[in-house]
Amino acid sequence: MSFCDTCVVRNSAICAALDASEIGALSTIGRRRTLQPGQSLLWEGEDSILVANVIEGLLKLSTGTEDGREQIVGVVYPSDFIGRPFGSTTAHSVTALTEAKVCVFSRADFDAFAHSHPKLEHKLLERTLAELDRTRRWMLLLGRKNASERIASFLLEIAERMMPQGCGHVPATQQQQFELPFSRQQIADVLGLTIETVSRQLTKLKAEGIIDLPSRRAVVILDPETLLERAG
Structure with a gap:
């Protein structure tokens, strides 16, 4: 049994679009990782080498201002996808707010897998559009x-x-x-x-x-x- 079979976000994460054999193939390129509060997984501006599904816990997305302050620009919840597939650099730092469990993939391996599994690419597009909608609502909140x-x-x-x-x-x-x-x-x-x-x-x-x-x-x-x- 792979760790995907017991994953608590299996039916709500992006991998929900995959069948059992595809899940098995995906599990061979992923690994579980636990982050402690304050521990970062990705850093703003660095090469995009990892992507991940959040299984448990909460993480923050942050960016640095010109005067050196941190600006939190988002929160990542269980079943959310983090990282920049098909991208060269990481847009935001990703840091655990609580103890968090994530399923981590090499971006190169994940990109290759997604290219050969259109259902996963479609799920990524859906997630991107949902995130865009949340960003627009947030702009309304801050602006009006x-x-x-x-x-x-x-x-x-x-x-x-x-x-x-x-x-x-x-x-x-x-x-x-x-x-x-x-x-x-x-x-x-x-x-x-x-x-x-x-x-x-x-x-x-x-x-x-x-x-x-x-x-x-x-x-x-x-x-x-x-x-x-x-x-x-």
């Missing part, structure tokens, strides 16, 4: 929404993406609980706000009974419908 709407949108996206695989969409009336993968300063950087504004908005949502904050990182969405309204 106020601080309250940004925080609400951010919490809803985190809750949706951190749902266990195979659960589908959680009903709007169902409470959800999760651990934030970011510090409040990182949330502020991601959303283009100050840390004081982030803390003030979270405290306001808690005071209004829309969310609860049992600890520094834990969030419970008590009233999803109202939070959705706040997101605009």
Whole structure:
């Protein structure tokens, strides 16, 4: 039995398009790797030598600014694909936010495999278009929404993406609980706000009974419908 047979994201990752024999062939060129929080898998601007499927955990995509600061530009969740197939350089650094398990492939080996398996190439295209849609929504969030709407949108996206695989969409009336993968300063950087504004908005949502904050990182969405309204 290959590690693909017991993979918890087998039916939602890009390899879901492959049949059993193709999965077996793919498993021969991949390997499992565990990353500790703060450990990087890819570095911005370096040669694109690896691609990977995320099995467990959360990772961040980041880029460096001219003055040496880090700007977080995205979060990678279980079943997401990371790296740049068919590309020469890596666009963003990829670093674990939590302990993360990934299935890693040499980009050259993966590119050759994808070329001979059109269903996998098609799945990659679908993922690319979905990522483009998310990027456009993020541009709207940063460009048009106020601080309250940004925080609400951010919490809803985190809750949706951190749902266990195979659960589908959680009903709007169902409470959800999760651990934030970011510090409040990182949330502020991601959303283009100050840390004081982030803390003030979270405290306001808690005071209004829309969310609860049992600890520094834990969030419970008590009233999803109202939070959705706040997101605009």
